[in-house]
Amino acid sequence: MKILVIEDEQSLRENITSYLNVDGNICESCGGLTAALQKLADYDYDCVLLDIGLPDGQGFDVLEFLRTHHKNEAVLIISARNSLDDKLKGLNLGADDYLTKPFHLAELKARLMAVYRRKALNTNNKLIFNEIAIDIPGRTVEVNDTPIILTRKEHEMLLYFIANKGKVISKNAIAEHLWGDEMDMHDNFDFIYTHIKNLRRKLLDAGGKDYLTSIYGLGYKFISS
Numbered sequence: 586m587k588i589l590v591i592e593d594e595q596s597l598r599e600n601i602t603s604y605l606n607v608d609g610n611i612c613e614s615c616g617g618l619t620a621a622l623q624k625l626a627d628y629d630y631d632c633v634l635l636d637i638g639l640p641d642g643q644g645f646d647v648l649e650f651l652r653t654h655h656k657n658e659a660v661l662i663i664s665a666r667n668s669l670d671d672k673l674k675g676l677n678l679g680a681d682d683y684l685t686k687p688f689h690l691a692e693l694k695a696r697l698m699a700v701y702r703r704k705a706l707n708t709n710n711k712l713i714f715n716e717i718a719i720d721i722p723g724r725t726v727e728v729n730d731t732p733i734i735l736t737r738k739e740h741e742m743l744l745y746f747i748a749n750k751g752k753v754i755s756k757n758a759i760a761e762h763l764w765g766d767e768m769d770m771h772d773n774f775d776f777i778y779t780h781i782k783n784l785r786r787k788l789l790d791a792g793g794k795d796y797l798t799s800i801y802g803l804g805y806k807f808i809s810s
Contacts, residue, residue, distance in 0.1 A: 742780055
């Protein structure tokens, strides 16, 4: 999962990103409204953790930006403000959940996963796509009831493709989603081809269908049937 953490308190921001990165998520972060809007204009994320009290503006403006630009990031507001008015305003502007500070990082992670499953994958804990079954919290995958072993990147790539099935996804978008800022360290996207080749082979070896199609000059598509 690719996450943007918008939080002006540096120590909390670092604690959140460190905690979520342990599970293999790609976390990017910023401490102000201007930087947040620039990141959201340049990149796509699965989820946004949003503090509404930012030094250069209101986090509510992030929600307005997402709605105006028809972006689909799931948003979990994290705020010390606990008034009913703030909660209602955030949820009415499009936030998916609202968590009041202080909070336990384990609760933050659980709520984050919940909004992601509901919004991006339209499921609860288990994602079923034809013969493929993915236990999202357990990070396990079965094809025709046979467990297969995927690397962390292959697992994230499979979820990303299924969440965007039927759409052409560019190599650049795949790289941004799975590697975040680290993609700038690579001279080309050959490493993506290697991960896709391995993912396809493991699905086929377990009796799955070949859903991955290369679209010349554009990227890849996970066909839906």
